[in-house]
Amino acid sequence: MASYLVPTLQQAFCGVVGSNISPNVTDTATGISPATTQPQSILGFLFSFTALQDWLKLIVIGGVLESSRRLFYSAYNKFVNSFFITAIFDDGDDSYDWMMVWLSKHPSWAEAREIQISTNSFGLKSSAVLIPGEDEGASDLVQGSRKLAYMPRVSTTQSLWFRRRWVTVTRSQEPSGYYSRPEDRLTIRIMTRHHRVLNELLQEAKREYKAALEHSITIYVSDSSNCWRNVASRPKRPLRSIVLDPGIKDLLIDDAKDFLGSKPWYAARGIPFRRGYLLYGAPGSGKTSIIHSLAGELGLDVYIISLSRVGMDDNALSELISELPEKCIALMEDIDAAFTQTLNRDDEPSESGPGERPDGPHAREPPKSTSRVSLSGLLNALDGVGAQEGRILFATTNKYGALDPALCRPGRMDVHIEFKLASQFQARELYRYFYLPEEDEGAECEDDDGSGKESLGSGYAKSTNLIDLDPASDSSEKPSTASIKVSPRGNGNLSRAPKLSHREILQLASRFADAIPERQFSMASLQGYLMGYKTRPLDAVNDVAAWVEKEQSKKTTATANLDDA
Numbered sequence: 381m382a383s384y385l386v387p388t389l390q391q392a393f394c395g396v397v398g399s400n401i402s403p404n405v406t407d408t409a410t411g412i413s414p415a416t417t418q419p420q421s422i423l424g425f426l427f428s429f430t431a432l433q434d435w436l437k438l439i440v441i442g443g444v445l446e447s448s449r450r451l452f453y454s455a456y457n458k459f460v461n462s463f464f465i466t467a468i469f470d471d472g473d474d475s476y477d478w479m480m481v482w483l484s485k486h487p488s489w490a491e492a493r494e495i496q497i498s499t500n501s502f503g504l505k506s507s508a509v510l511i512p513g514e515d516e517g518a519s520d521l522v523q524g525s526r527k528l529a530y531m532p533r534v535s536t537t538q539s540l541w542f543r544r545r546w547v548t549v550t551r552s553q554e555p556s557g558y559y560s561r562p563e564d565r566l567t568i569r570i571m572t573r574h575h576r577v578l579n580e581l582l583q584e585a586k587r588e589y590k591a592a593l594e595h596s597i598t599i600y601v602s603d604s605s606n607c608w609r610n611v612a613s614r615p616k617r618p619l620r621s622i623v624l625d626p627g628i629k630d631l632l633i634d635d636a637k638d639f640l641g642s643k644p645w646y647a648a649r650g651i652p653f654r655r656g657y658l659l660y661g662a663p664g665s666g667k668t669s670i671i672h673s674l675a676g677e678l679g680l681d682v683y684i685i686s687l688s689r690v691g692m693d694d695n696a697l698s699e700l701i702s703e704l705p706e707k708c709i710a711l712m713e714d715i716d717a718a719f720t721q722t723l724n725r726d727d728e729p730s731e732s733g734p735g736e737r738p739d740g741p742h743a744r745e746p747p748k749s750t751s752r753v754s755l756s757g758l759l760n761a762l763d764g765v766g767a768q769e770g771r772i773l774f775a776t777t778n779k780y781g782a783l784d785p786a787l788c789r790p791g792r793m794d795v796h797i798e799f800k801l802a803s804q805f806q807a808r809e810l811y812r813y814f815y816l817p818e819e820d821e822g823a824e825c826e827d828d829d830g831s832g833k834e835s836l837g838s839g840y841a842k843s844t845n846l847i848d849l850d851p852a853s854d855s856s857e858k859p860s861t862a863s864i865k866v867s868p869r870g871n872g873n874l875s876r877a878p879k880l881s882h883r884e885i886l887q888l889a890s891r892f893a894d895a896i897p898e899r900q901f902s903m904a905s906l907q908g909y910l911m912g913y914k915t916r917p918l919d920a921v922n923d924v925a926a927w928v929e930k931e932q933s934k935k936t937t938a939t940a941n942l943d944d945a
């Protein structure tokens with residue numbers, strides 16, 4: 381074919397060249413100029429039968445070559461891939477966050493030459509603020525701050541070693557969703573034939589991620605598309621910081637721990653593996669705080685179910701509850717509000733049982749429901765067929781009496797606990813914890829047995845000159861801020877705190893508690909009062925009687941106004 385094509389093309393080419401040399405020369409035989417004949421002869425040649433045969437041959441040979449090339453590459457890729465496991469992680473999935481946190485700490489990943497700097501939290505909900513080297517000596521996360529992450533730029537592939545296996549990591553952006561918005565994707569290829577190595581990598585990444593969250597709990601809420609979204613990580617609150625009447629905290633923690641370890645027991649008896657706690661009582665008495673603290677103690681995430689969320693109805697609620705993970709705390713705050721929003725949330729807490737409305741002058745009409753979640757929808761969601769097993773449900777309310785008995789029955793709410801206004805015992809313990817937050821358990825015991833030993837762990841340094849804190853003693857000897865030496869220690873407000881011994885704090889705590897009338901003030905209001913005396917424990921005690929008087933007269937006026945209305 382080539383032997384045929386070459387002379388013909390040469391002939392055509394020469395004709396064209398010739399026409400350029402003497403463009404005005406006309407072919408005498410035909411009367412047509414060569415410039416017009418040459419393209420026609422080329423076209424004629426190209427579509428002649430013999431040439432078409434040659435084209436066909438070219439196409440067939442080209443096709444065979446291309447197919448063999450593709451076949452070879454696909455076989456080659458298959459062969460190479462058989463030595464690798466490829467895992468894809470999409471942004472928005474928890475596993476993506478595990479991997480990103482793990483990778484951001486990996487030396488090879490951080491040594492990339494084309495770097496993207498990121499303050500992203502990757503679900504840890506604490507943005508990175510420290511530049512590497514800026515925080516010598518400070519441990520990450522413990523102080524609530526993380527280092528910036530150095531990451532390879534998108535579309536680059538980085539390689540690293542994991543358990544003597546070669547791993548390549550590629551960051552890319554792929555269009556996703558309705559508007560094809562680019563979303564980050566991580567592709568990890570591990571040189572191994574076993575999923576075991578991938579699982580080990582995932583386990584390590586998840587472990588590190590959890591360790592980063594060790595000092596915090598993760599809070600989830602449902603978004604407008606009815607999916608659970610990780611919205612915050614909160615520092616764990618020590619159980620000791622919540623002061624309840626003796627026995628309540630132990631009851632809650634023991635019961636919840638016992639439940640979490642009893643899955644086989646429930647299965648053997650065919651009882652649905654769920655537990656519900658109803659915490660009711662005065663506002664600001666620690667219901668929400670104890671739930672968050674328990675979540676930290678039990679290592680569970682908190683899923684907040686808001687019955688009054690826009691778009692929440694029976695179906696959405698049931699779907700949300702069925703999507704809860706196996707071990708978690710589901711929290712429904714102010715469970716009464718969804719059905720009784722016409723009631724004032726600040727009404728006196730009801731002493732009556734569920735379904736028993738208080739009679740008397742303040743009794744109201746049965747409240748109308750304003751929520752799109754119906755009571756039967758809620759009941760079904762809590763223990764219907766789709767209800768998740770293994771979850772602990774906490775519900776809180778200030779109006780126990782307004783709740784439907786069906787909602788409170790065992791199986792839905794197994795344990796009911798009342799939270800009352802502060803007792804003197806609580807006031808004393810609150811004061812003590814407020815000014816001695818770092819006191820260890822041992823120190824508490826030492827003092828409780830009356831030995832009067834002082835705590836070395838006290839937030840307040842040991843005082844050499846003990847002052848007389850006995851209120852019974854002569855008023856001229858009563859402690860006042862003027863009689864306390866102010867010793868600067870460290871930076872910030874605490875540097876202005878006086879040096880008081882452990883024993884002195886305890887004595888002040890007792891005096892503080894004596895001034896608080898039993899069950900009249902919420903713990904939140906006592907905490908609010910002490911906040912005004914962060915560095916003045918003595919003034920807090922000296923001024924408390926006046927504060928109590930003022931608050932009581934405010935309450936009397938408010939009640940009188942309510943009666944007049």
Ligand SMILES: Nc1ncnc2c1ncn2[C@@H]1O[C@H](COP(=O)(O)OP(=O)(O)OP(=O)(O)O)[C@@H](O)[C@H]1O
Nearest residue numbers: 621622623624663664665666667668669903904907
């Ligand atoms: N028993 C308590 N011990 C220590 N602090 C408390 C206690 N009760 C309340 N507080 C403090 O008061 C504030 C409010 O508490 P919390 O939100 O837990 O009360 P609540 O009972 O859930 O109130 P509400 O019914 O209004 O939601 C918190 O900052 C908490 O630190």
